[in-house]
Amino acid sequence: QGPRAGRSRGKVPLWGRPVQAASLETHPDPCTEQLERSAGWGAPEQSRGLSRTLELGIDPQENGSCNPAQPARGQQGNPADDPVLSEDGFGEHHFYKCLVAEVPSEHRSRDGHTVVGYGLYFFTYSTWKGRNIYMEDLYVMPEFRGKGIGKKLMSKIAEVGLENHCTQMKFAVLDWNRPAIDFYQSQGALDLTATEGWHVFRFESDGMRRLAQGPPGE
């Protein structure tokens, strides 16, 4: 879980449009900048050549909030939503869930965005412990880091997990990301790769197709 096929270290999502939002909580978190790198988003200037415009329709809120993302709604002069993300997150079966961090319009970004961060998660299962919550992505726009937004997103995901009777939260971090590792460990996280020797394995599409079509056995 978590690791992605040949991912480059970072992509910058383009946020759809300015919307009304609310006041920021401001308690400094020096680890926030490094936190975002834990999802594999190292150098923002690098790109896979994919530019995903993620448009989240958000109702105006009076107070700083981490809100559930809503399906994109048509807004005048804005690009179309991403159909895959839309279907997979808001269709008949939710393959992921998302919280967004939004700010009041007077705190909007230089480009006019008020959705400034997100946390993407889903539910998984452990045959030992039962329900788990998995934090797949955690991201805050660079100009909004150091304000505790990343920490708050993570706390909200923890809260969702507890409300749904999850006994653990899991996530993946790259081994070079020492600041993020230090932060997560300060929150009580345990490195299962280091302590229990668990390695993440993957079959990519071609490998899966060969398995699906090929004969069983050696």
Add this chain to the structure above:
Amino acid sequence: MAPFHIRPARPEDCADLLRLIKELAKYEDMEDQVVLTEKDLLEDGFGEHPFYHCLVAEVPKEHWTPEGYSIVGFAMYYFTYDPWIGKLLYLEDFFVMNEFRGFGIGSEILKKLSQVAVKCRCSSMHFLVAEWNEPSIRFYKRRGASDLSSEEGWRLFKIDKEYLMKMATEDRNYSSQP
């Protein structure tokens, strides 16, 4: 080769699922870590919102174990998500009883799982393997799997419930400050 067939698990299989889960945990020297019950498996796998799916390997009566078990292997999986590439199939547990290995049961289960993944338009299949588990590592690598922890440096982390509660509570304390 012992005849067998692979099928989706049914609610009445939960006792066998738990038995095999414990056997796998014992193989990994973690038997005392299994706190899940049959009731949990039933609610979480066959309720209104399944948290997991299972395939089981069943053998005919003439090949039942001495204790009378017909279910001799299982795989538990669910769907996860990568915002860059979409749906993934995540293989949580995969086990064949010791005395039934070498007959192609594991390979057939993996083949069926791959068919599910392709049918559900999953971009890839992910799973964990303990670094000391050389037979399993060889099994998967022979079939084209990559070790992302070794190759890309990914580490899996967990946060247990007591720390989740602390995190959630601290957040509320911050929120209440002026």
